[in-house]
Amino acid sequence: MACELTALTLSLAACGMGGGSSDSGSSTSGQSIVIDEPFAPAADWALETDDAFVLTKAGCLETLTKYDTSGALKPMLAVSWKQSGPKTWDIELRKDVKFQDGTPLDAAAVVGALKHELAAKAPAAAFSPETVAGVKAVGDTAVEITTVTPDALLPYRLAAPNTGILAPKAYTGSSTNPEGTCTGPFRITKEIPQQAIDLKRNASYWGGAVQLASAEVRFIADGAKRATQIQTGEAQIARKIPVTSVQDLKGSSSVAVRTQELPRTTELVLNNKKAPFDNEKVRQAIQAAIDTKAITNAVYQGAGRPAVGPFAPGEPWTPASAETVSADAAKAKSLLAEAGVTPASVKMQLIAYNEGSGFADLAAVIQQELKAIGVTVTIKTADYASVEPDLLSGDFQAALLSRNHLGDMPDPLGFLTADYTCKGGYNLSHFCDKTFDALIEKAASTKDATSRYADYAEAATELQSRAVDIFLTHETESVAVASGVKGYAVHPYYTLTAGLSLSTN
Template sequence: MILRPPPSRSRSARRLGAAGVAGASAVLLTGCFSADPGAAGGDGGTGGRIEVAMLQPPRSGLSPLSDDAFKLSRWSTAETLVRLDEAGEAQPQLATDWQQLDGTTWSFTIRDGVTFHDGTALTADNAAAALQHAANASPAPRILDGVQMEVDAEGDTVRVTTAETDPLVPQRLSSPQLAILAPAAYEGTAVDPVGHGTGPFELTGVDGTSGATLDRYEDHWNGPAAAAGIDVSFVPDGTARAAALRTGEADVVEAVPVGQAARIEQDLLQEVPMPRTNTVYLNTEQGPFADPAIRAAAREALDPGAVVEGVYEGRADEAAGLLGPAIPYAAAGRDAGAYRTALADRAQPEDPQGRKITIGTFTDRAELPEVAVQLQQQLEAAGFEVDLDVREYQYIEADALEGEFDAFILSRATVLDSGDPVAYLVSDFGCEGSFNLSQFCSEAVDAALDRAEKATPGEERRAAIMEAEAAILAEDAAIPLLHERVIQGEQSGVAGAARDPRERELVTAETTVAE
């Protein structure tokens, strides 16, 4: 990749660098998504630049084939054929419409009048080439893990063919890792996003792991953005990010630490529910929790509300199921009669009578060791004898996957890149699941997961997902504790910043900051 140094940074960006050095020595899910990309563009105003402090620097040179793609998406510089709405349904972006031609073939019509930031016109040919480049990459983008995909152009359409029937092809194409960049981006050994996107902001410079500069792209297909540009600083230190918000050095701040929140004016903090659940996985294959009645005893003993208040200072949501408020249909799905009937058949708890259990967790997420201590106290009060095993994740993952613990506490993303929770449910609770910490296998659950995998996106799939959740909880394979929130900082003059639980959007065409 060719990295061009950014132009002279504004006052706030320069101060953020100092804040980073010094640091080293509740609005919920509303307005996250535009109703229609055709109404998303700004009016081409003369708004000022937006200063953004981000949590992590690039890890792969801002390659769109890596997790760095989510930065390009959050800066509105790289766009995909499809975007997702709040419910996870596919909506037009660089493709205006699509249809499924047969069980494995989809056709996407490319939007007319789109240009890349280097002036090249978007065509079906270069869109297909970009997608095929991603499909051929090694390692493959995470969204294509296990998916064989061939892409070609036909007239003004892109044709996508998969080896197996996949009802989520449009949702997959919404992943930031499948952004469409100009042909010149693919000429070197690495994919170069600088000056090669189609979004309302052009990435004009990257300063290593320090920052990035983006300028308004005046010829965006939906009209110019409201702000003149974005100045990004990468500030891994949480104290420094909080200080940048508190002192006004940054307009928008990613991931303000819970421990810093009390020191900041509360009207500058926006709490966004995340599709991430803290869950206790119970070993259903061996040990005390192989007995459904003892699993039920653990479920009855745990008090998630105390964990939310004691560890997360109230900045999390007590879990009603595996899927939290970031999944907008989950709560309503639990009102269905079939869901309630499934849970009514749960095993009844028995006295654990001093049974000894070992709970594992890891230190990489700062809250989890404290969560483990609280759960230890709650379970011991109910009659269990509890030992804790807490290590760094890299040293404990293999043991957890092998079923070496009676229980394991994990903070788990429940919606992966397709915006759909089925992959998570299959991975964690399917008999052949690749991340089955509970060593769990149930014919009834596998049947429910199979129905969910095959269901058409929309109401049918949502109902099948909730049916699968109920089947899993009915057997107490896992005890969901809480759903995390991320705290996003915004200065009082900021308007239109996205509060996106999937962390795909942040600064959009509508975002402005008062001068």
Template sequence: MFTMLNKKLNRKSWTALIISAIIMLSACSTPNTAVPAAGTAAPKSTGEAAGTNTPMADQQVLKYVTLNMPRSLDPTNVDAQRITSDGIAEPLVMLNDDATLRPWLAKSWKNIEPTLWEVELQPNVKFWSGVVMDAAAVKAALERHQKLNKRASSQIGGVEFMVKDATHLQIKTPKPDPAFIFKLTGFAIHNAAEADRLGDKFNKEADLTGFMKPTQFIPGELLIAEAVAGYWGVQPKLKRVEARLGSDGQARLLAMKSGDTDADMNVEVEQRISYEKDKKFDVLYPPGSTRNLWLNIKKVPAFQDPKVRLALSLALDRKELIDGVSRGFAEPVTGHFPKGLPYALDKGPESDREKAMKLLDEAGWKPGADGVRTKDGQKLQFKLLTYSFFQPTAVALQSQFKEIGVTIDIEPVETTASNQLMLDGNFEMATYCSCGSVTGDLGGQLKSYYYTGLVSNYGGYSNPEVDKLIDQLSAEFDASKQNDLAKKIQQIVLDETAIIYMYNSASWGSAYNSKVKDVDKNLRTKIVPEMYIGK
């Protein structure tokens, strides 16, 4: 199993492959609604028939490869964010690829008052241990996220959770937030009491609600999961998932072509054409997002000068990044959000190398004998954190910045390892894929990137006017006013080069062997209960 892929990775000295299993239920809801949208269905109850068109049970094993492998099964851990997509853990509400919501562990929700929400839970849900997942258990899980999850402060910080009865949880927000429910998509529900009892052991022995339960887990290397008997929702047709982390996109492609694996959950540009030309594969891509270059303004003195930040942005040959590095599977960038959205800017950053060099001259950075600019004895030289998916882009950036006298040292890390480095601010520049995308929570997304002091504002950008506008946007219920405020915020951060926007791209799609049936087209990289291996 995975023989060709392992040989390829060993030859290239890449980290061994790893697994993830992803699970979703078919039930759609429009944002901020109390019940599923008309014409859709909520997750079905335990005992629903799996269907009669599925091959024999012993054939229902899905093997897949991915760039992202959890290092922990504890949902509060920064390196466990993939487990929700893997179908091991579950949130109250699931985010679709088109940025709409669907009920999950929450059956419905409603906004009672501007700062008060009520969530109705699915009935008969239990953790793997058999403990009932009631409102008290959900409250404990979300409060544990508030305490331990480093990303929680920007989403559910200051939120109060109150048990109304066993199946109803009320949520009090500090301020009116019309898009609050979107924030719940990032926090998987878990047995907090068991987590407190086990301590660090919970990283490997988590008590969750997903329909796939790990039977073998080597953090950063391997995950095998089997279907849970008596799962509360739609009974899965797949009986087992076997997956590994493949750092090399070409190796993943070879494994797919050889039949060693059934799915590649992180299709990269270099392999996309090969997949699309081969009729054996179905390739699905999510909506595009803005690829950006993070600058650590807080840590690096040179980046505290707006002229230096703007010069780096102007130095980019974005056409080369689009046509060359991205093989044309990208579009020009306009700002934080991809162009064409009602809250996106019409015009994005310029590319002008001559202007970039003039700005650096004005800022006091003069070319040395070796061509590298210096000021007060310091070279204009930075370390660029990147990982395999972004390495071609990193190499292009290194070359482009050299043209204006800036030296870049590329520091590649394993994909999952980059999460903690970014949260700790342990970087100077980074091609980290925290990328602006279509959303139903404009205020929440812009806040996580640009609000002063938030841990997810990795670069440490700060502007009191932006903070004030984000607060205003987050409390605004009128869609037209939301769009106007979002554009105003984006224009300010664009003018100040809070982040360097590179291009818009629909990257990291999924490729499935055509034998994999009933893939959810709105959860492209996730395994849904209806999915099965056909003939």
């Protein structure tokens, strides 16, 4: 891009991406809003990647089913779904929906979009050839999806942003093009790569009136900058506000901070295939050396809870006996001795990506805690996009990661499959155990939620006891919202919605 200025706000203005309220008056019909997001699209809008989440949060991309934070599924582009056989689901589409380019959303378009996702080089965990055997149109408004094995959770998979539906022309170029090809309340009109997208109201939105006329979504990795923009009025919603900035914002009369617990855990990912972390006792030693209670208090200032595993206390799939691992330096040293490893021989490079809230401080604390048992840690900081290839390929030792276990799909199955099965598409730990895989496959075919959740609890116990990763803190998310913003709710998939409005009164 020709627009390359050092100050983000200047670059946006110079490139014609101005934000804020562009029309005067109190009517919401002409209002514009600016939203600060921490993660920029990094894969040319490929829907099998996290770019899909950027598009759903921006009010562009929609899915067949919609996830409600109560745990229920609701109709979105599909009006109904039923399992007509152990491996067969029948999906009835909403009639009279059009893509933003004016073409109809019909069964052929939906099948084409879903097949495109299945054909991706690295399909998303929620919807891949590992789980989906076929997709076909049945007339103009019905789609039949068959699964590889009996799958009770296919409707949940169809709520994942990675299964979003774009118009056929979105896939005709070398990269996915969402401009004019979404069905959502907002359409992309301009993009400054890695910096921002500009959106306008979709006047023909199937879901009814869209309150805002336009919006700008800015991608700002620095949490302090996001907080500053909400303070100065440059933005009206800023997600993932750092704890230190939350304290500053709490006294503001023009900004409200909404903090809630998330199905998200900060973890120390250990490469289970790379020495010395291919040795379970070494991993357990690292686990025993880290004081999760101290980390939660010092780094997150109480904004979260010490982790008891991948799932937080109170969730229906958390083991009843789950508890934090007590820090015990003597035990850590003893475990290293049992492994036949001297502490001085363990030299760990720890990756802390810049977008992670508090990761720089967290890495420094871990460095000191492991130094106390004789383990040397060097810290590497970088933007996530630059380190992800190494994480996926296994060319690393350890990394900090913030992981939403309802992110891949609104059920832990997606997370457990992607992160911890042998063929998992996001298995950064490079953990592989056939017995564990069988447990997850069993859960996928279990209709009864109570029984399925028991399988998840068993999986969580296995991951925690074997220190596959070191689970550190169950997170909260703080979102700063300017006064006058109406209709906003914290949600893992949706931010800019048809009902969002901005009052100047």
